[in-house]
Amino acid sequence: MVSMTLVIFWLGxxxxxxxxxxxxxxxxxFSKFTRRTNVVASLPDEQLPMVTLLVAAYNEADIIRGxxxxxxxxxxxxxxxxxxFVTDGSTDQTxxxxxxxxxxxxxxxxxxxxxIHAVNRVMKQVKTPIVIFCDANTDLNxxxxxxxxxxxxxxxxxxxxxxxxxxxxxxDNASGxxxxxxxxxxxxxxxxxAEVYSIVGAAGELFSLRTELFEEPTENMIIEDFYLSMRVTxxxxxxxxxxxxxxxxxxxxxxxxxxxxxxxxxxxxxxAMAKLSYLLNPFRYGILSFQYISHRVLRWxxxxxxxxxxFLSNVWLxxxxxxxxxxxxxxxxxxxxxxxxxxxxxxKNISIxxxxxxxxxxxxxxxxxxxxxxxxxxxxSVVWEKAKRATA
Numbered sequence: 001m002v003s004m005t006l007v008i009f010w011l012g013x014x015x016x017x018x019x020x021x022x023x024x025x026x027x028x029x030f031s032k033f034t035r036r037t038n039v040v041a042s043l044p045d046e047q048l049p050m051v052t053l054l055v056a057a058y059n060e061a062d063i064i065r066g067x068x069x070x071x072x073x074x075x076x077x078x079x080x081x082x083x084x085f086v087t088d089g090s091t092d093q094t095x096x097x098x099x100x101x102x103x104x105x106x107x108x109x110x111x112x113x114x115x116i117h118a119v120n121r122v123m124k125q126v127k128t129p130i131v132i133f134c135d136a137n138t139d140l141n142x143x144x145x146x147x148x149x150x151x152x153x154x155x156x157x158x159x160x161x162x163x164x165x166x167x168x169x170x171x172d173n174a175s176g177x178x179x180x181x182x183x184x185x186x187x188x189x190x191x192x193x194a195e196v197y198s199i200v201g202a203a204g205e206l207f208s209l210r211t212e213l214f215e216e217p218t219e220n221m222i223i224e225d226f227y228l229s230m231r232v233t234x235x236x237x238x239x240x241x242x243x244x245x246x247x248x249x250x251x252x253x254x255x256x257x258x259x260x261x262x263x264x265x266x267x268x269x270x271x272a273m274a275k276l277s278y279l280l281n282p283f284r285y286g287i288l289s290f291q292y293i294s295h296r297v298l299r300w301x302x303x304x305x306x307x308x309x310x311f312l313s314n315v316w317l318x319x320x321x322x323x324x325x326x327x328x329x330x331x332x333x334x335x336x337x338x339x340x341x342x343x344x345x346x347x348k349n350i351s352i353x354x355x356x357x358x359x360x361x362x363x364x365x366x367x368x369x370x371x372x373x374x375x376x377x378x379x380x381s382v383v384w385e386k387a388k389r390a391t392a
Contacts, residue, residue, distance in 0.1 A: 002320065009313040009325075012306035019303040023294040024189055031195040042150055045077050049149055050128040052082040052211075056115050057136035061092040067136050068101055076145040078103070082128055088118040114381075116224040120216045132208040133225070134162075138247035140206065147245040148208050158213050158237025159229055161199055162206030162245035163187050179258060181357060182364070187243065189295060194241035197287045200295050202229035202239065206247035213237065222268030222380055230276050233288055255346045255363060262364060266371020267380035269300040304368040311336075336362070 053071065057064055071083060083104045087095045089112020098106045107122045123131070130149060134140060140162075148160045164187070166180040190199045204225035213232050217224045229239050273296075280297070282289035311332055317325035335358050342359025374380040 002317075005313045005316050008309055009317060012310035012313070015298065015302050015306050016310065018294070019298040023298075024185070024192075027189065027192040027196055027291070027294075031192045034196050041153075042146060043153070048077060048080055048146070049130055049152065050080050050082070051076070051145060051149060052084055052126045052128045052131045053145070054084045054086070054119065054122060054126070054131055054133050055136055056118055056133075057085060057087050057090065057094055057098075058112070058115075059090050059092045059094060060136045061094045061097060063137060064094050064097050067139070068098065068104065070139045072101075072103070073142065074140060074145055075142045081145070082126075084122055084125070086118045086122045088112055088121075113219065116217055116221050117219045119224070120219065123211075123214055123216070126211055126214075129211055130208055131211045131214065132206070133204060134206045134247055135204060135249070138205050138249045141244075141246055141248075144206065144245040144247075147242050151240040151242060152210070154240075156238050157240050158232040158235065159202065159207060159209045159239045160245075161190065161202035161208075161229065161239060161241050162247055163190075163241075163243045164203045164205045165246050165248045167248055167250045179360070182360065190241045191243060193291055193295065194239070197291060198233050198238040199241050200230065200233070200239075200288070200292045201226040205249065206245065210237075222271050223265055226268070227272050227275065230272070230279065230292070234276070234279060234285070255359075259363060259367060262367035263370045263374065264380060266300065266368045267374040268371075269296070269368075270372055270375040271380075273297060273300065300368060304365040307365055 053074075055067065055071070057067070060067070068085075074081070084107060085098050085104055086107040087098065088107075088109040090108070095106060095108045098104055105125075107118070107125070109118070109121070119133070130152060132145060132148060144162060148162060151157050151160045164183055166183050193199045202225050204223075207225060207229060209228065209232060213235065214228070215231055217227050221227055233239050276292075279285055279289055279292050285292075314325055314329045314332060318329040339358040339362040342356045346356075346359065371380070
């Protein structure tokens with residue numbers, strides 16, 4: 001009994017440690033030896049390709065004018081940039097506001113079937129060689145498009161992901177602090193993944209594809225951005241990462257709102273893993289399988305599964321009178337005590353942002369269980385109520 005409990009405890013420690021810390025260290029070391037020389041030279045305006053920027057918006061009347069102004073101010077030749085805004089199902093003034101701008105093509109349907117249905121419908125109208133997707137609630141930096149398209153000089157690049165940045169505040173609540181720190185670490189991993197081979201999953205806030213590589217996901221696809229980018233890599237293309245093309249947005253308004261988003265992403269993660277199961281074959285996909293399993297699959301499967309097993313096995317070992325495991329038990333209780341304190345103070349603005357890390361970590365892993373339940377019961381609709389974002 002003791003030996004089996006020891007195996008469970010240490011196997012769990014290895015898996016969780018590798019998933020959240022070890023892989024970051026390994027991919028960083030790998031990047032020092034296998035760093036790819038990405039094409040970074042900017043193209044002169046006359047050599048820039050035609051590009052379509054596709055923005056999906058649903059009931060964004062409060063912010064859509066700002067999004068449009070940000071889009072129109074981007075540093076890219078106007079005659080080489082097609083602007084497509086799709087507003088399926090919007091019941092507020094979003095479509096009417098967009099109609100005020102003659103240089104934007106509006107695609108509107110009164111029927112709301114979800115973002116991926118809208119994107120699939122509009123992609124049939126895209127004639128440019130490159131398409132860039134971004135969300136309505138984000139602002140892009142001026143050189144975002146130029147910094148993205150320069151990577152396509154490399155014929156092995158099938159897509160380019162921009163960087164997602166959370167607007168930072170001096171003091172923030174649990175959602176803002178946790179989400180901001182999470183995306184800083186995630187951006188680090190994406191950068192190193194790309195230096196070694198390819199990123200494994202683009203964020204929908206800002207990413208691009210060679211239009212010819214776009215495949216219509218099924219209209220029940222929950223996290224289409226992740227699926228689309230992985231399909232490109234499955235075809236043998238690399239997905240580059242461009243930190244100097246970034247989308248800025250505010251954090252979720254509260255942990256409750258972030259919870260909705262995390263559960264949906266978790267449900268979508270299980271759906272995507274089922275559809276992308278072939279990527280688990282390292283004999284066919286090599287380094288891509290290693291990155292995919294390490295960076296994504298373990299986060300959605302074994303790491304959350306082992307957290308309660310680590311705790312329970314540690315309790316049993318501690319009660320056997322083993323001093324070392326009594327110490328690790330005390331450390332676990334302290335960590336989860338901080339998580340509970342974070343729960344009690346989740347809506348307070350605190351300057352020490354690291355204070356909320358244990359709570360955000362617990363919420364992130366707990367959401368996987370709820371996401372799995374939704375996926376198995378088929379309860380996660382592709383049409384969802386978006387999470388409210390904090391005010392800037």
